[in-house]
């Protein structure tokens with residue numbers, strides 16, 4: 001089976017500093033792949049390489065059968081890469097509805113609607129449609145950021161630390177939502193996290209990153225926990 005997304009031996013530099021060193025990750029279709037690592041190891045840089053925000057200096061990224069050379073971020077979004085950035089980046093002065101509608105930009109006119117299942121996953125968004133994004137709690141903003149990415153009809157959803165600073169009950173809701181997207185919508189999910197227990201609960205495949213390199217990878221059911229914990233310790 002063709003992988004949904006393949007990251008093959010990528011390097012990424014910020015000036016002279018090398019943030020990623022030969023990273024390879026394969027996201028199989030309809031599975032949740034998780035990249036675990038502590039602060040500053042290169043997780044966000046990996047996602048920004050996938051979304052096209054940062055350029056890679058070696059290697060390649062393939063989406064389905066298509067190599068993403070210098071494809072700009074808006075084209076990658078149109079192709080089906082949905083992105084939930086770290087810190088959520090919702091628009092504080094726009095309403096919840098307007099935030100969701102920003103996802104329409106890359107869609108054909110006929111598809112410019114908010115699928116009902118988004119409100120079934122996150123009912124709070126429906127009840128707060130007219131409220132400003134900036135008035136929502138951190139957890140509600142995270143649900144809004146996921147909802148906005150889903151409006152773009154992604155084939156692959158990439159999320160950067162969606163549990164960061166979020167209360168446990170909403171972390172559970174987000175976990176259930178990601179499992180629903182995988183199991184009922186067949187979505188491919190790439191989840192970057194520091195929170196090992198969350199990943200063990202919902203991920204199928206796990207990669208562990210340390211200082212710009214992949215140190216460990218395999219099925220979530222077969223993790224060498226002491227080794228993984230060692231890489232997650234500061």
Ligand SMILES: Nc1ncnc2c1ncn2[C@@H]1O[C@H](COP(=O)(O)OP(=O)(O)OP(=O)(O)O)[C@@H](O)[C@H]1O
Pocket residue numbers: 014017019037038039040041042043044045046086
């Ligand atoms: N725009 C930038 N310019 C220069 N260096 C950067 C930039 N962004 C990240 N870095 C550096 O690249 C390395 C990897 O950062 P990155 O944000 O990808 O890590 P991370 O694992 O996502 O960490 P965090 O959880 O803190 O976001 C770090 O050393 C960081 O300081």
